[in-house]
Amino acid sequence: MDTLTPAEISARLAVLRQEHRALDEQILHMAANGDDELDAKRLKRRKLQLKDCIAKLEDMLIPDEPA
Template structure:
């Protein structure tokens, strides 16, 4: 299924994708730091990991919209 996006929609989705990638990276760093320093309880780590997974799902969704598979 191919979506026809306006330049404005494409730009907004591109900005959202960049923001989600950055947030995902930041969460990954925070989880690593908290785990290594043993500063967080299991519930906090579980919440952060769940948020990270939700971000990854949205990133994949945005990538599929912006970078559709090209059948060769």
């Protein structure tokens, strides 16, 4: 993953952020309709994984500062 160009990282971030927003909407919809709680937990877990991945990619875009 360290060999990605900044443009590739930015593109990947856009995709992950879109999926994160879609999951958020789906979770809210499930909660409003009283859908299966286990499915909602799975979606929330996936949303957290996406958040972690987004954070890692964002860190890759920040250049290292010399000590």
